[in-house]
Amino acid sequence: MEYQRQLPPQYQSQPQQGLLFRLHLDAPLLAALLVLTALGLLVLYSAADQGMAMMTRQGVRLAVGFGLLAVLAQIPPRTYRFWSPAAYGAGLALLVLVLVLGARAQGAQRWLNVFGVFHFQPTEIMKVAVPAMVAWYFSTRSLPARGRDIVVVLVLILTPSALIAMQPDLGSSLLIAASGLIVLFLAGLSWRLISATLVLVLIAAPLMYFFVLHDYQRQRVDTFLNPQSDRLGAGWNIIQSQTAIGSGGLTGKGWLNGTQSRLDFLPESTTDFILAVLGEEQGLLGVTVLIALYLVILGRCFWISAHAQDTYSRLLAGAFTVTFFIYIFVNMGMASGLLPVVGIPLPLISYGGSSLVTLLAAFGMLMSIHTHRKLLGT
Amino acid sequence: MKNERLKFKDHLAESRIFNARLLVCVVVVVLLMGLLFARMVWLQGVQHERYHSLSDENRIQTRAIKPPRGLIRDRDGRILADNQPTFSVSLVPEQIEDMEQTLNALEQRIDLSEQDRQQFRSRLNNPRRPFEPIPLRSRLTEAEIARLVVARHRYPGLRVDAEAIRHYPHEEMLSHLVGYVNRISAQDLRSMTRAQRADYTGSNFYGRTGVESFYEDRLHGTPGSRQVETNARGRVLRVVDEQPPQAGEDLTLALDLEVQRAAWRALGERRGAVVALDPRDGGVLAFVSRPGFETNRFVTGISNQAYQQYRNDLDKPLFNRAAHGQYPPGSTIKPFLGLAGVVTETTDWDYTIDDPGHFSLEDDPRVYRDWKRGGHGKVDLHKAVVQSCDTYFYELGFDLGIDRIHEHLTRFGLGRPTGIDLPGESPGIVPSREWKQRERGSSWYHGDTINSSIGQGFMLATPLQLAQATALFARRGEPMVPHLAGRPHREPPLRNPLQPDNPEHWERMSAAMEAVVHGRKGTARVVGQQAQYRIAGKTGTSQVFSVPEDEEYNEEELEERLHDHALFISYAPADNPAIAVAVLVENGSHGGSTAGPVARATMDAWLLNDQGELSVPPTFAER
Structure with a gap:
């Protein structure tokens, strides 16, 4: 046990002994999540035109999500590590099942109808299972990632994302691939390989555009590059969203007073474009509060990742954190016109069950990682 | 072999690699969040005015209220030209997905001449405001109104409105004197000054010949305006401001x-x-x-055939x-x-x-x-x-x-x-x-x-x-x-x-x-x-x-x-x-x-x- 004494000081510090900590919950993260989801409910109330039905459903989802968070926080990371390959395998099987007999919804075979009552997306499982699987793989190898490991990991990542892309759901597919690749990055993939890949992507992107993308996806890119080209069609969303945000100004038009969203100029105002509702009604002030809350959560998650004690935990925690950020960035970038329109909800704010529950579950696992650290130095 | 490698895992080195990479992530995250924030400042701070007016343009629509056209009377007050309410059907193109199909469906319910279709199409292709209804046919019969109203829910862009239409009780006897109005054309509007054009927003009719033409300015009146808040589907939710129209002057002729x-x-x-x-x-x-x-x-648009018949008549009825x-x-x-x-x-x-x-x-x-x-x-x-x-x-x-x-x-x-x-x-x-x-x-x-x-x-x-x-x-x-x-x-x-x-x-x-x-x-x-x-x-x-x-x-x-x-x-x-x-x-x-x-x-x-x-x-x- 000689090397333990060489650990950096923070590894030896006394963990908090508060009630929440003993319940395996992380107080700062939990507080930030609660404030953020509360803010989300306020925005949704306005975006949903004060519709109580939506509020109730979202409330139930939040309750389920936080419940799941609390439960998952109790399970120690080694258990997650143990079950990672099984979850990954099960998720892969479900994805195949979806493709074979998936119910059609919104032109995409994403939803699996379980017992005719409950729709759920196997994709959501993979959002957790893919990074977990890759983290598991690296936990059995020594870092940095290299050679054969990289090939194996790429297969692990690309198989599910290819299946999801076939549904077709390019957005989720890319996000899941990203979450796996982040693990690879955190596992020390050499910079030379990274830059080589980037160059390849830059070359491949135009080819993808012309030969791989579906028409509707190509249109999204076109519209992003020039929203005015199709003002009443696909460009409408981008124009109206930017108009909503911009018209909010510094302090906004006031809660429930956003004309863009409440008069239906803003499409998808409860889901993908809910940021525009916040931006319009609460102005730059509201957006700044949102960004600050996200930064608090991201900061805390980075802190947890940095203090995780084993390779599996820290890779998983890091991957969750960065993936969470990607959600934020892609959604906000899209709503503000920095990125093309991709169907990604604003995490923890947008209306919708699957993503909310999955995210809170991931935060539960993060708390588990943080609160199950071995109390070293005592 | 695997177990041996596991045994020799260098935890300290691995955590150093991880932390270095994590630091890169933190930096990227902070930079990109900064970029998002900067974008928001750009939209909401710098460009606020522009987007503010864009959103008002979205929401507030100024709709013209047609002024009632002045009546024409003879010296003893007998009516020579008045306005009679008739029902007309118009379509809002923005709310119609397949125009041809809708027209064909409507043809099952109302009489649509090729003339009506042609006029409609040319109006459709002329510049106009979004969500402005385009007249398709006027003077619907009771039966046609009933057939349309029954089917209205199936066509969201269909509107059946009462419209005051010029009516000449002594049409033939006064045809060259009173003249007639008909639908204002894009050409008419082009030939007007800006101020005149403003007076014709929302008006459908324009004096074409006779007294109707000579006294157009007096008979026409000044349109009112109604600023309404509409939603994205053009539906009026609230009247923000209203200026009543000024009716056209009644004209009493010396005629007996x-x-x-x-x-x-x-x-x-x-x-x-x-x-x-x-x-x-x-x-x-x-x-x-x-x-x-x-x-x-002529008021609601004479068919080309009927017009040609007048034109080719040896007695030249159109000639004053x-x-x-x-x-x-x-x-x-x-x-x-x-x-x-x-x-x-x-x-x-x-x-x-x-x-x-x-x-x-x-x-x-x-x-x-x-x-x-x-x-x-x-x-x-x-x-x-x-x-x-x-x-x-x-x-x-x-x-x-x-x-x-x-x-x-x-x-x-x-x-x-x-x-x-x-x-x-x-x-x-x-x-x-x-x-x-x-x-x-x-x-x-x-x-x-x-x-x-x-x-x-x-x-x-x-x-x-x-x-x-x-x-x-x-x-x-x-x-x-x-x-x-x-x-x-x-x-x-x-x-x-x-x-x-x-x-x-x-x-x-x-x-x-x-x-x-x-x-x-x-x-x-x-x-x-x-x-x-x-x-x-x-x-x-x-x-x-x-x-x-x-x-x-x-x-x-x-x-x-x-x-x-x-x-x-x-x-x-x-x-x-x-x-x-x-x-x-x-x-x-x-x-x-x-x-x-x-x-x-x-x-x-x-x-x-x-x-x-x-x-x-x-x-x-x-x-």
Whole structure:
């Protein structure tokens, strides 16, 4: 046990002994999540035109999500590590099942109808299972990632994302691939390989555009590059969203007073474009509060990742954190016109069950990682 | 092997690798969040004004409220043009996915002509505001309304609205006078100034001809506006601000519908025109051009086929004979010319000629015939007017010369627009040396003067001009401008007033004109029979084509349309004129027998009361 004494000081510090900590919950993260989801409910109330039905459903989802968070926080990371390959395998099987007999919804075979009552997306499982699987793989190898490991990991990542892309759901597919690749990055993939890949992507992107993308996806890119080209069609969303945000100004038009969203100029105002509702009604002030809350959560998650004690935990925690950020960035970038329109909800704010529950579950696992650290130095 | 590697895992090194990579992530995250924040500052801070107005433009729509068009009445308040509510169907293209399919579906429920579709399509392709409904068909029947209302839920962009549509209760009889409105076109709008265009936002109709066109500015009114908050589907949620429209002015015409009707009926099925003026103020009492046309058909868009039918009709129903038709005035100019003779002392009341029935110039082999073979015997100016002696006027005209003929006829308003409140009247022609040089490129001949002295040759006048000349005569030369509106729309153009240097000239010429109607040998004695009042008049015949001079022609052998036009001008009561009438009957042959009775019926309608007694109505202002 000689090397333990060489650990950096923070590894030896006394963990908090508060009630929440003993319940395996992380107080700062939990507080930030609660404030953020509360803010989300306020925005949704306005975006949903004060519709109580939506509020109730979202409330139930939040309750389920936080419940799941609390439960998952109790399970120690080694258990997650143990079950990672099984979850990954099960998720892969479900994805195949979806493709074979998936119910059609919104032109995409994403939803699996379980017992005719409950729709759920196997994709959501993979959002957790893919990074977990890759983290598991690296936990059995020594870092940095290299050679054969990289090939194996790429297969692990690309198989599910290819299946999801076939549904077709390019957005989720890319996000899941990203979450796996982040693990690879955190596992020390050499910079030379990274830059080589980037160059390849830059070359491949135009080819993808012309030969791989579906028409509707190509249109999204076109519209992003020039929203005015199709003002009443696909460009409408981008124009109206930017108009909503911009018209909010510094302090906004006031809660429930956003004309863009409440008069239906803003499409998808409860889901993908809910940021525009916040931006319009609460102005730059509201957006700044949102960004600050996200930064608090991201900061805390980075802190947890940095203090995780084993390779599996820290890779998983890091991957969750960065993936969470990607959600934020892609959604906000899209709503503000920095990125093309991709169907990604604003995490923890947008209306919708699957993503909310999955995210809170991931935060539960993060708390588990943080609160199950071995109390070293005592 | 695996276990061995696991054993030798260097945890410290692995955590260092991880933390280094994590730090990279933190930096990237902070940078990108900073970028998002900067984007928000750009949108909400720097560009706020722009997006703010964009969002207001989204939300607030200014909708014009059509002003009700002013009504047109006759002098006694009888309606000549009003607005009647009808139901029309229009479509909002933004709310319709498949326009062709919708049109086809609608065709199952309402009558849609190819014309309706064409008009709709051209309106669809013209620039317009978003969510502005485009009219498809007007004047829906009850059954059509019912069929549409039942199916309305299936077509979100379908609108059935009540719309006030111009209606002309006496359409044919007043077609050339009142005119009509029809849907305003993009071309109309383009030809307007910016301010005018603003006045037509939301208006669908535009005065096209007649009074409707001339008084468009007054009749149209000023549109109101309603600022409404709409949602993205164009549905009005709230009225933010409302400015009521200003209704167009009602217009009361000097016209007397009963006089108009009498003139219309008296013309019967003949083609022709009647213009009756009140010489006391210049107000138009009747303004008839037959045949007329059905103006109501034009309001909501006449079908091309029906229009072509009007256009190709040999009787030219669309042609306004009263103000646009130019005819040789014939003998009707004789009183004016005779007056010119005595005023210029070219002749006097006592000067007498021996009429052999023809006239010729010394060095001109042509023979100018009188209408009466053998002539009228001894003829002085009085008799020359009463019996319409051509020979006397050939000589008088020759003695006057074209310059003085031109000068004096022009003083009676011939040869130039009367200035009436109607668009585009014809100016007629009183020829002169300059005119002939300019228009025909040749110099003036004596023969031209001879032809001019009986109102033939180059000379042309509209029935309106003849009525004005007659009214001017009745006013003893006092200038006035004919006007359809009750009150004159303008000052009479400054003209050299006729010199009444010797009132006796007026009286004696007036007496001659009375004798035309009431004298035993008057050319219009049929007109004066059993009249309750004295009429002063003059007949005229205007040649449709030239008959070779030494060839008699047989009326029966000629196609009816080649007959001479019959003209008659008159005013009454002769001693206190309250009406001046000019009548033209196309191919009516004899002024006295065909045109005269029309004038008489018109004057009776104005001057006689219900009991058939003379009762001179007050002027418009004294009503």
